[in-house]
Amino acid sequence: MSKILIIDTAWPINTRTERFKNTLSDYFNVTVVAWNRGAKSSQAVPASHYVLENELGYGNKIKKIFSLPKFIRYISKIKKIENPDIIFASHWDSLLCAVSIKVFSRNKIKIIYDCLDLPTSNNKAISLFLKLLERACLRHVSFTIFASRFFKELYPSSLNSYTFENYPSKKALDFDSIQPKWFLDFKENKPESGKNVSWVGVVRYYEILENILKAIVGTSICFYVFGDGPELKKLQKKVKTLNLENQVVFFGRYSPSDLKYIYELADLVWAAYPTNDFNAIYAISNKYFECSYFSKIPIFSKNTMMAKELVKEYSNVVVVDEYNVDDIRNKIKKGLASLSVSYVKYEPDTFWEEKEDLFIDYLKESLNISGKYNAS
Structure with a gap:
């Protein structure tokens, strides 16, 4: 062998x-x-x-x-x-x-x-x-x-x-677990300020994270951050600077078995990474598959091949200029307004x-x- x-x-x-x-x-x-x-x-x-x-x-x-x-x-x-x-x-x-x-x-x-x-x-x-x-x-x-x-x-x-x-791993998504304590605690104390956009994964690309924060200033939109990473502390500091403590929730590192609970809480899922990085244009995020599986609206960069070739005909996808704060704010609002529209999967469920x-x-x-x- x-x-x-x-x-x-x-x-x-x-x-x-x-x-x-x-x-x-x-x-x-x-x-x-x-x-x-x-x-x-x-x-x-x-x-x-x-x-x-x-x-x-x-x-x-x-x-x-x-x-x-x-x-x-x-x-x-x-x-x-x-x-x-x-x-x-x-x-x-x-x-x-x-x-x-x-x-x-x-x-x-x-x-x-x-x-x-x-x-x-x-x-x-x-x-x-x-x-x-x-x-x-x-x-x-x-x-x-x-x-x-x-x-x-x-x-x-x-x-x-x-x-x-x-x-996505079927073993992780179908993992039959008891609802985790963090999930139950949060549902009891969920912010009343409104709907959310969620970051799921390694906390990096600070310039994009900062734009998301700026986009929700003056709104009732929440930002949920699931994960840990090199930009976490810097992001937490910026949240305080912008007085967004009541709108931003940090959940910390999670396990694969938490994904179904994370997606249950998420309204929009951020997957628009900096396309000045050549890699981001051609990559396919795991959020691409997970959002379709969980019937959640993803946010992709307009300059990616995903946006240009795979999801351009689907209404359940938000396409954004990740460097433009006004565009981010407008597209998030538009995406949240369409939550009641029947979801159409853009990718067959594949494990x-x-x-x-x-x-x-x-x-x-x-x-x-x-x-x-x-x-x-």
């Missing part, structure tokens, strides 16, 4: 990589090596996981780049222990680590690259450098996974590739688990690898 080593430059590993880990573990021997750049967690590291602890901090790309060699040496040590046949790189920076291991060890190890984000930067020179670096690394990759149907057109057609988007077998079959055939039989 083939052994796979998953590399992730964060800890906990991102949710997409966690899903791939679970999928691959049903068929292969899987180990994870990750990099915790935040405060050391009090929780024990799970079996078959190795975590480099380094309080470098998140959000500083320069420090991260200069510290990558330390993480690469750590991966090399784990590779010698586990002796994998395949390395699964969960992002372009993980790909750089995987290729470095392969080249310097002169090993014939196969590399699977999960292209979940395009390597970009607001600096054009840096963006070009990252693109060229990724292209050089791709020469050592055996199999590429695209997280968006729009990514493939940006890469050489000669790549051995497979598109596997961020479909991660429904796509697993086809993906694994294609992977085995493409890489000529063996795996255990999944009885489930």
Whole structure:
């Protein structure tokens, strides 16, 4: 049976990589090596996981780049222990680590690259450098996974590739749990100020978050923030500056099993990320699938391929200029006014688990690898 080593430059590993880990573990021997750049967690590291602890901090790309060699040496040590046949790189920076291991060890190890984000930067020179670096690394990759149907057109057609988007997990959405305490407590003390727009996920892109806050000033609209992230403290400070404490609610980090309760509370779901980042134009947010599944109105940027190609004919979608506060305010009001209109799904309900077998079959055939039989 083939052994796979998953590399992730964060800890906990991102949710997409966690899903791939679970999928691959049903068929292969899987180990994870990750990099915790935040405060050391009090929780024990799970079996078959190795975590480099380094309080470098998140959000500083320069420090991260200069510290990558330390993480690469750590991966090399784990590779010698586990002796994998395949390395699964969960992002372009993980790909750089995987290729470095392969080249310097002169090993014939196969590399699977999960292209979940395009390597970009607001600096054009840096963006070009990252693109060229990724292209050089791709020469050592055996199999590429695209997280968006729009990514493939940006890469050489000669790549051995497979598109596997961020479909929601049926296990998480259908998780039969007792209503969590935070949900029950909030329903008892829900603000009376009106309807809401909700942020679900990593709290980042401060310039966009700030525009949302400015857009709800002078209105009765609430802003619900579900999640944690590098911009949380800055956002909380801005809420106080704008005197929006009665309109903004911070729920903190959540588990996948909380999603159905989060979407029950949400009226509009924000999924318009800064399109001055090339990646945001071509990516497909997991909110794209989740909103359609839960019949909630999403807010997408007008400059994304999602807005231009997939949802332009649907009335249950808000398309916005995420840099224009007046447009954000007007579109949110319009979206909230349309809540009573019958919802029309823009995407068939598709789950991660429904796509697993086809993906694994294609992977085995493409890489000529063996795996255990999944009885489930």
